[in-house]
Amino acid sequence: MSAALVQQLVDGFAALMLLTSFALLAQHRMLSVLHWFAGQGLLLAATAAIVAYGTDNEELYISALMALLLKGMLLPWLLRRVIRQLHVHREVEPLMNGSLTMLVALGVTLFSFHIIQPIEKTSLLMTRDSMAIATACVLLGMLMMITRKKAITQVIGFLAVENALFFAAIGATNGMPLVVEIGIAFDVLIAALIFGLFFFQIRTTFDSLEVDTMNAHLIHKDDDE
Amino acid sequence: MNTAIMLALAACSTALVAALAPLILRQPVAQRTGLSLLLAVTGLLAMIAGIYGLVLGGDALILPLGLPWLPMHVRLDALASFFCLVIGSLLFPVAIYSQGYLRDEPRLTPLAIFMPLFVLGMLGVVLSDDAFTFMLFWELMSVSSYFLVTFKHENLENRKAGYIYLVMAHLAGLLILGSFAVLYAAAGSFEFSAMRDATISPFWASAAFLLAGFGFGTKAGVVPLHGWLPEAHPVAPSNVSALMSGIMLKVAIFGFIRVCWDLMGPGDFQWWWGALVLAAGSSSAITGVLMALQQHDLKRLLAYHSIENIGIILIGLGLSMLLAHFGHPMLAALGLVAALYHTINHALFKGLLFMGAGAVLHSTGTRDMESMGGLIHRMPWTAALFLVACLSISALPPFNGFVSEWLTFQTALMAPQLGGALLTAIVPFSAAMLALAGALAATCFVKVFGVVFLGHARTEVAASAHEVDNWMKVGMAIPAVFCLLLGLLPVLFIPLMDSVPELLLHASLAGSIHAHGWLWLTPIDIAHSSYSAPIVLIGMLVLGGLAFWLLHPKGRTIRRSVMWSCGNPHVNARMQYNATSFSQPLRRIFAGIYRPEEDLNIERSRHKLLADNVRYAVHIGDMAVQYLYQPIGKLTLYAAKLLQHEHQRGIHAYLAYTFITILFLLAVYI
Incomplete structure (x- = not known):
């Protein structure tokens, strides 16, 4: 495979990353959100493997394997279990209406391309074009956290931000040092486990997984005192 | 390393040991004795270090402490020596006094930890030779004194006072930090030696002056930044009030002198600096005494008098700044000496007054003057020693307050030598304010002494009061003796502190002060003015003896009878002239x-x-509190209320804030 082909492939996967980010933002059914999230993890693993091949960086293969196992399989499986057990299948009405969210997302993506332009010019890496998309994905993940009401979707948004950061690391510097990456992967896993535990706790305490209910509860508690 | 700085560092170490001692000494008796003993040693060492430093000169050292790239610089120059002497000369008697005063205190540990730390902070500020060390010890002093103010934290009043104190102390700290930042920008180093050598533009010099002035002014209790002072001083234990009022306010004065005179220097002075200090001093002097007159809480009254006396010190400093700017170093030195003389005087007599108030509080259990009276019969020693302090603070000869206020007046009388009609108008005005403040202070202490010690007991507690123990008597007697000595022998004391104006203004008073022997104090020359305290004392003794002899001739006994009550048969102690009616x-x-x-x-x-x-x-409310503090407080609360519902927006709003901030930062910085 030539370098040009690798670059084409990386760009192609980057475009797919952006697509998954948009899809995450657009979906309302829990399980499809989860599927897209799993797909994003698989894409990430594939991108890492291709960049590893293109740059002959052996450590990146391990990163790719970790992404595949953790982000493509383990985390979606964990979250799927939580969703099954808690019977949350649909996100309630989002805070912002769907088409407006899409418009904002579009604007944010354009903004990312705009601000990354001067940086792209200074980079010599084959993956430099993916930088703008990685930034856009980070921001879209955040947007997802802002516009959703269910705690689970917010956590998926958070994990999507993490995915995008991983992608940015591959794009900007051909991956972080392996030690750092293992550390982060482990953190994310622990975070997901803790979130899972929290969902059950929150559910038993508040009878709901909606963030607003928790707030309301807190405010009422304040008023009582 | 010479003897003086070694003694000063030994004093610091002793204070540190005293702060750590309560970790080992658990028994209240052991804690009390340890605290008093170690603080007395600290005071003695600081006093000797001060005298050594003034006479023989000090030294600079770099201690192997502090940050790796910024070791602690300490230096004992003439100014630091003088303030070491001030600290030591009050700390020593207060430590002795504490041994008696804290006898019935059940819970000593916080006091035993924070009082030495407070002392260590003050000594550290005085000795420090770089901005970092200075701020470190300054904050140590502020924070530990907060814990002393809130020592009896079970009272709501004390917690409130502590809060105000903490807020204002931090405000002061922030302003002082700002002033050091300006100086750092000019010098490129935190070390004072670099700041001294640096040249600074007039604009930035003024900025540093204003920041330092407001910062140290807040700590010193200059009107209208004095709001914390009448709240915090009364509620602290009396031995701590004595230290706070007697020394801590002086450390703020020290900081002001250090930054303006030493780090910037008289060459940078502008005419309005002196005028501003003079105006602040005059307003503090007059406001302090007027507010003091209307108080009936004994310690609160004394706290307001601290504001007055800080005002008097600032009048001296302001005059000195003006005179230095207009090129009269000799007269400027006189103003500086007057201010410094009043600094040590105030430390002594205000310390004594607070100790006396503490003795009264200790034996009657109240600070309210309206429930005292007739204590001179039951506490003769306390009454006599308190009277000495009253006479001193009222600036009556032959005590020390007179000497320093007289010197301040002598400086003010030189005003015609200044250029400009404005200044020749301002200076006599502030001198008039000083005179009025002196007269009102005398009125006020007639009231204090009359209501507290004379007449009949107004309540049961006053009637059953008892004299304090020997420790407290000795603790009060030492500053009383110092007050008399400083009043009688200024001619011997001023040459001792002469190295301070020599350091700061390169001018010496030694030539003119005792040109006519130890008996006559001649600040400028004999034709101008002169004062001899011993002769005044002899004159007073002779006249007093003569009057006594005429009024009480031999052979006639004094007739004691019931006083005439306008025919009203029911006379009780509440019919006496009291604090409010006086x-x-x-x-x-x-x-x-x-x-x-x-x-x-x-x-x-x-x-x-x-x-x-x-x-x-x-x-009677404090005008500054009513028209300055409360509006600011209300405005802050109003702004907080406007923002309040933003806090309850929930997680989505917070995420959105983060998101928008990131977008904004990306847009601006990339």
């Missing part, structure tokens, strides 16, 4: 300033001409 005429005269809220209630149930019950209450 100050009533002045309340009328200065009604425009006081704005008293008077409440007169007369019950007439039987006949409209027969009053059964008369109740009179008067409340």
Whole structure:
């Protein structure tokens, strides 16, 4: 495979990353959100493997394997279990209406391309074009956290931000040092486990997984005192 | 490393040991003895270090402490030596006094930890030779004194006072930090030696002056930044009040002198600096004494007098700044010496007054003057020693307060030598303010001594008061003796502190001060003015003896009988002149300033001409608190209320804030 082909492939996967980010933002059914999230993890693993091949960086293969196992399989499986057990299948009405969210997302993506332009010019890496998309994905993940009401979707948004950061690391510097990456992967896993535990706790305490209910509860508690 | 700085560092180490001692000593008795003993040693060492430093000169050292790239610089120059002497000369008697005062205190540990830390902070500020060390010890002093103010934290009043104190201390710290930042920008180093050598533009010099002035002014209690002072001083334990009022305010004065005179230097002075300091001093002096007159809480009254005396010190400093700017180094040195002389005087007599108030509080259990009276019969020693302090603070010869205020007046009388009509108008005005403040202070202490110690006991607690123990008596006697000595022998003391103006202004008073021997104090020359305290004392003794001999000739006994009561058979102790009635005429005269809220209630149930019950209450609020602090506080609360619901928006709003901030930062910085 030539370098040009690798670059084409990386760009192609980057475009797919952006697509998954948009899809995450657009979906309302829990399980499809989860599927897209799993797909994003698989894409990430594939991108890492291709960049590893293109740059002959052996450590990146391990990163790719970790992404595949953790982000493509383990985390979606964990979250799927939580969703099954808690019977949350649909996100309630989002805070912002769907088409407006899409418009904002579009604007944010354009903004990312705009601000990354001067940086792209200074980079010599084959993956430099993916930088703008990685930034856009980070921001879209955040947007997802802002516009959703269910705690689970917010956590998926958070994990999507993490995915995008991983992608940015591959794009900007051909991956972080392996030690750092293992550390982060482990953190994310622990975070997901803790979130899972929290969902059950929150559910038993508040009878709901909606963030607003928790707030309301807190405010009422304040008023009582 | 010379002896003086070694002694000063030994004093610091002793204070540190004293702060750590409560970790080992658990018994209250052991804690009390350890605290008193170690602090007394600290005071003694600081005093000796100060005298050594003034006479033989100090030294600079770099201690292997502090940050890796910024070791602690310490230096004992003439200015630091003088303030070491001030600290030591009050700390030593207060430590002895504490041994008796804390006898019945059940819970000593916080006091035993924070009092030495407080002392260590003050000594550290005085000795520090770089901005970092200075701020470190400054904050140590502020924070540990907060814990001393809130020592009896079970009272709401104390917690409130502590809060105000903490807020204002931090404000002061922030301003001082700002002033050091300006100096750092000019010098490129935190070390004071670099700041001294650096040249600074007039604009930035003024900025540093203003920041330092407001910062140190807040800590010193200059009107209108004094709000914390009348709250914090009364509620602290009396031995701590003595240290706070006697020394801590002086450390703020020290900081001001250090930054303006030493780090910037008289060459940078602008004419309005001196005028501003003079105006601040005059307003503090007059406001402090006017507010003091209307208090009936003994310690609160003394706290207001601290504001007055800080004002007097600032008048001296302001005059000195003006004179230095207009090129009269000799006269500027006189103003500086007057200010410094008043600094040590105030430390001594205000320390003594607070110790006396503490003794009264200790034996009657109240600070309210309206429930005292006649204590001179039951506490003769305390009364006599308190009287010495009253005479000193009222600036009456032959005590020390007179000398320093007289020197300040002598400096003010040189005003015509200054250029400009404005200045020749301002200076006599502030001198008049000083004179008025002196007269009112005397009135106020007639009231204090008369109401507390003379007359009849107004309540049961006052009637059953008892004299304090020997430790407290000795603790009060030492500053009383110092007050008398400093009043009698200024000619010997001023040459001792002469190295301070020599350091700061390169001018010496040694030539003119004792040109006519130890008996005559001649600040400028003999033709101009002279004062001899010993001769005044002899004159007073002779006249007093003569009057006594004429009024009480031999052979005639004094007849004691019931006083005439206008025919009213029921006379009780509550009919005496009390604190509120004594100050009533002045309340009328200065009604425009006081704005008293008077409440007169007369019950007439039987006949409209027969009053059964008369109740009179008067409340006088602090104008600065009313018109400056409360509006600022309200504005802050209002702004907080506007923002309040933003806090309850929930997680989505917070995420959105983060998101928008990131977008904004990306847009701006990339």
